[in-house]
Amino acid sequence: MKKENTTSLSSQAAWTDIQNDKDLLKDFEISVLPPYMNTCRWFAGKARLQEKFTIKFSLEIPIKDSIALLFIVEVRYADGETENYLLPVSFIDSTNSQEISPKGIITLAYINDKRGLVVDAIYDERFQQALFHHLAHAESVGQQENGKVEFNRGKGLSGEDINAPISSRVLPVDSSNSAMTFSDKYFLKLYRKLFEETNPEVDMVEFITENSDFAYIPAFAGSVVWEREGKPDVTLGMMQRMVENKADSWVQTGEQLDSFVDAFTDKTFAIKEEVFEQVELLAQRTAEMHLALYAPDADVMFAPEQFNDDYRQFIHKRLSDLLDRRYSLLIDNYTKITDPVTQKLAWDFMEAKELIDEFAKDILTREIDSQRIRIHGDYHLGQVLATQNDYIIIDFEGEPESSITDRKIKHSPLKDVAGMIRSYHYAISAKMFNDPDTAKFDPIRVQTAADRWYKLIQQTYMEKYLDTFGNPHPLFKNNNEINFLMLIYLLEKAVYELGYEISYRPDWVKIPLKGIVNVIREIEKLRM
DSSP states (O other): OOOOBTTEEEESSOGGGGGGOHHHHHHIIIIIHHHHHTTOTTOTTTTSOEEEEEEEEEEEEEETTEEEEEEEEEEEESSSOOEEEEEEEEEEETTOOOOOOGGGEEEEEEETTEEEEEEEGGGOHHHHHHHHHHHHTTOEEEEETTEEEEEEEOTTSOGGGSSSOOOEEEOOOOOSSEEEEETTTEEEEEOOEEOSSOOHHHHHHHHHHHHOOOOSSOOEEEEEEEEOTTSOOEEEEEEEEOOOOSEEHHHHHHHHHHHHHHHHHTTOOOOOHHHHHHHHHHHHHHHHHHHHHOOTTSOTTTSOBOOOHHHHHHHHHHHHHHHHHHHHHHHHHGGGOOOHHHHHHHHHHHHTHHHHHHHHHHHHHSOOOOOBBOOOSSOSGGGEEEOSSSEEEOOOSOOTTSOHHHHTOOBOTHHHHHHHHHHHHHHHHHHHHHOGGGTTSOHHHHHHHHHHHHHHHHHHHHHHHHHHHOSSBTTBOOHHHHHHHHHHHHHHHHHHHHHHHHHHOGGGTHHHHHHHHHHHHHHHHHHO
16 A cells, blocks of 8 residues: 555555555554544544544445445543544545535545545445445344444334335534434434443333334334444444424424513513413423333333432432532632622522532432432423424433433433423523513513513423323322422532533523522422
8 A cells, every 4th residue: 555645545455355454544544534533523522632543443334336334433532531433434436426525525545546535424325325224124234353233123114115215315414423314204313422332312212112102202213233242232323203393492482482571571471371381281291201211011221210329329429529519610700700690699509508418418318219210311492392283302312421321320200300490491591681672671570570480381391290190100209209309300400500601601600590599499498
C-alpha cells in the first residue's frame, strides 16, 4: 500500500478483502478517522483531548455486489474512559451512479485500481436495503472472528413488507445517533456510541410491543445486535413503525400558553377546557405505559421489585451527592444573581439545607410497600408526540448523563410522573417570565398566575394518572407513600435541573429554585 496523502487511501486488494490490508487500515486510523469523526455530530468526544483512534473490531455485512464493514472504533483520550463508536463503511467506485451526501464522504480511495469513495455506509443505498432485508427476514450474518450480527424482527414489522420493494433514505437531522426511513413507514435508528450492554431503549420498546396491547409508542419492528461468545450483547440499532405527529407536547403546551398569556394581559385568568382534556389524556397514556411495564410474571429484567436496601442506598446517595454539588455551585454563583425574586428563592434553598438532608435520609428507613418497575427514565413534554387526537411516547434511552446500568434500575413510576410535572412547571415558568407581553407586570403577580396554572395542571394530571390505575394497586400502597415518593423525585429532578441552569442559562435559575422551594414548603407541612 502506498500512502498518497492524508485525504486519500490506496490498496491493491479488492474491497471484499480490505480487512487483510493492515497498512491501509493503519493509515485509515491515523490519517482519516480523526479528522472525519471530529466533523460528525454523533461523535461526543470533540471537546476532549484525543490520543488515539483504533478500529477495535470489524464485522462484514453483505450488500449488493460488495460488502459493508461495521467498524467498532475505540477512541482513547488523555483523561477519562475510552469510548467506542459504530462507523459502518463501504466503497463506492466512480462508475456507481449513487449520489452521496457530502457529510457521508469519508475519504477518496483507490481500491484495486478503481477510483472511488470510502463512505459512511448509512448513505449507501445498498447498505440501507441490506439492513432492511436482514431485519425483515430475521437473519443472522454468520459467525465471524469478532462474533455475529443478529437481526431480530418485531411485531411492528408488517408481514406484507417482508418481500415487498422498499424505498430508503437517510434523515437529514443531525443528532447523537443516525436514522433512516423505509418507505416512510419504518424508522431505523443506528446507535453510534456503543456500550457493553443492550440498549435500554430497545429493551423497553421491544418489551412493551411484544408483551402488551399498549399502542402509544412507535411499535418495535426489529433490532440489530452484535453477539459475541462470553461477552454481553451490544445493541447496534433499532427499527420502529413511524408515526404521524403534529409536534411534540412541549410545542403544543407552548401554543396553549399563548392563549393563557393573552388572557393574563387582559387581567383575566383563563385556561381553556381543552387544555385540561389534553392533560388528562396524557396522564392516562402515562399510566397505561406504566401498566404495560408492570409485569409480575416477567423475567428478572422487568419483574417488579420492592424498595430494598440497595435501592434505598442508591437513591439517597444520588440525591445527597446532587444536593452537595448544587449547594456549592449556588454559593459560588450567588453574587451573580441580581434578581430579588431569584435571590430570595436561593436563600430559602440554602437555609433549608438541614431540613432537606433530614428528609432525604427518610428514604433509608421509612417503611415503603409500593413496588418498583422499569420506567421511561427521561420523561418530559419533549418526549411525547402530539398526533391529531392523541399522544405517542418516544425516546426510552433514559437519562443521558447516567450509565447504561443505572438507566436500567427500577424506580417507582412516580419518578416519570415527577419528570412530567417538572416539565409543566418549566413550560409555564419559561412562558410567563420570558414573554415580552408579561414584562410590564409586577413579577410577583406574574409568579402568582404561573403558580395557579401549574397547581391546577398538576392536580389534573395526578388525579387522572392515579384514577387510571385504580385503587389499590401494588405500585402504590397508599396516598402517604405516593406523596412522600413524589416529593423525593420532584426534589431530585429540580436539584438536577439547577446545575444545568446555573452553568448554561443563569436567567432561568429561578425555575428549578422555585421547584425546590415548592418541595421545601411541602416538607415543612409534613414536619408540623
